[in-house]
Amino acid sequence: MAAPTLDTVLTGLAQDEATGSLRVGKEGTVFYVRGRVAYVECAATPGVEELLGASGRISANGVRRARQETGAGGDGGALLVDRGVLSRGELEFSVLSATLDAAFFLLTSRTARTRFKEGDAHWLGIHWFFDVQGLLRECARRRARLERAWPSAELDARPVTPLRRIPGTHALLTRLQWELLLAADSTATPVELARRLGRPAYSTLLAVRELAAAGLVVTDETAALPKRTPKPLPPQPREPERSAPGLPQVNGDAADVNLLLRLRDALEAL
Amino acid sequence: MIGIEDCLSEAMSIPGALGAILVDHTSGMAVAGKGIPDPGRAAAGLSEAYRATLDGIAMASQETGFRIEDVIVTTGTAYHLVRPMEMMFDGPLLLCVCLDVERSNLALARRRLRTITDELVAS
Numbered sequence: 370m371a372a373p374t375l376d377t378v379l380t381g382l383a384q385d386e387a388t389g390s391l392r393v394g395k396e397g398t399v400f401y402v403r404g405r406v407a408y409v410e411c412a413a414t415p416g417v418e419e420l421l422g423a424s425g426r427i428s429a430n431g432v433r434r435a436r437q438e439t440g441a442g443g444d445g446g447a448l449l450v451d452r453g454v455l456s457r458g459e460l461e462f463s464v465l466s467a468t469l470d471a472a473f474f475l476l477t478s479r480t481a482r483t484r485f486k487e488g489d490a491h492w493l494g495i496h497w498f499f500d501v502q503g504l505l506r507e508c509a510r511r512r513a514r515l516e517r518a519w520p521s522a523e524l525d526a527r528p529v530t531p532l533r534r535i536p537g538t539h540a541l542l543t544r545l546q547w548e549l550l551l552a553a554d555s556t557a558t559p560v561e562l563a564r565r566l567g568r569p570a571y572s573t574l575l576a577v578r579e580l581a582a583a584g585l586v587v588t589d590e591t592a593a594l595p596k597r598t599p600k601p602l603p604p605q606p607r608e609p610e611r612s613a614p615g616l617p618q619v620n621g622d623a624a625d626v627n628l629l630l631r632l633r634d635a636l637e638a639l
Numbered sequence: 640m641i642g643i644e645d646c647l648s649e650a651m652s653i654p655g656a657l658g659a660i661l662v663d664h665t666s667g668m669a670v671a672g673k674g675i676p677d678p679g680r681a682a683a684g685l686s687e688a689y690r691a692t693l694d695g696i697a698m699a700s701q702e703t704g705f706r707i708e709d710v711i712v713t714t715g716t717a718y719h720l721v722r723p724m725e726m727m728f729d730g731p732l733l734l735c736v737c738l739d740v741e742r743s744n745l746a747l748a749r750r751r752l753r754t755i756t757d758e759l760v761a762s
Contacts, residue, residue: 420727420728423728456640456760457641458640458641458643458758458759458760459726459759459760461643462643462726462732463727463728465670466728466729469668497643510668514666514667545665567728568728568729572665572729575665
């Protein structure tokens, strides 16, 4: 019998109203509370701890201490709120945001090796719930959103390289896009930049794809352009005719005119 | 200090409120909603409307680095209020409220919305 897919395992635990943690390979963990998902961690995406650290609200050490103080089954999130590190609304949104970000990367994992640990809970406690189907639906919606922004995954795993010169004269950037362009060093991938900036990995992927759509980062097409440019033609024997003074110079090529005539004939024949 | 669910209940208690929804602007996701028939659709639309407003105002405005306090759209029957909240690391999170134009007071609604969002993100 083939190993069950990750979707099947996730749905099964939801039906069993399980409480505990599901390790998915080495990539991450899904935390269940009575069949609903309370938190997801993924090695590739920043968790609430990293997001908090990067925002400057609390040091990595502060997070470690809070974690130690929170005993088994404790509510580390409530502890952080009590200390004024963040508000309840911010905590809920951080958990929600980090969970969806992790789920987006973890739930596409091909690994079938999963291990469920009954009763295990995340140290932050329970601050938001997702039902498994809703989580999977949201992941699919986010994938579609990426495709709409720029319909190719070529940039997702490749170093972000801003163009030295932009095609137009103006560019309109969001805050994240600005930070990304400043941090991009032509070696870091979007997910690595997300970690460095303390931003959700999905937002970063989306921002990079939007930058590609705006023609501001190197994509396959722009990288290939120099190669595709034909070799310069040997100098033409005839000088281009000078146009009348005051009018722009025209360098008409007989081939272009022939093509236009053929095009016109074809259109008329329709 | 209030959480996400309380924030929506508070928004629905604004006189004339017909629906309220929290939208994650970056992903266009509906975080939670009350009185909104199709939250997914509403979130996508509101998120796009906010993006278009931002881009449009950015091009029209002389200010650099401006921020939007709120967006108000008046239709024949309703006011649509969108208030962005900057979150720690992502966002903004949009609190959007739809109000009956006959039964609501715009100035009051704006003030209430501001109080609610301040309570949600204030620590």
